[in-house]
Amino acid sequence: MQFLIKAYDGEGMLEKRMEVRPRHLEGMKALGKQIICAGGLLDDTGKMKGSVLIVDFPDRAALNDYLEHETYVVEGVWQKIETEPLNVVLVNGEKR
16 A cells, blocks of 8 residues: 655754754665655745655555654654555556
């Protein structure tokens, strides 16, 4: 089951985000192919303001477990998180 995650950083969290980013990336690496795509959300000036991920988990409980242990959540970087089920059809122009 695929999910779209939109996570917004709290005010003034850019420094904290960069401090814990290596741990966040290690966690992402551990998920391997469960991550379909991920990247930073940018404001109009190009400054990081959050993250967007498209992930694949067996169910919402597994997604919630991931979020509970995600570094940016644990460290308080992400202050607002929106999740929605998603049906991924194409990846890099190819049918999934």
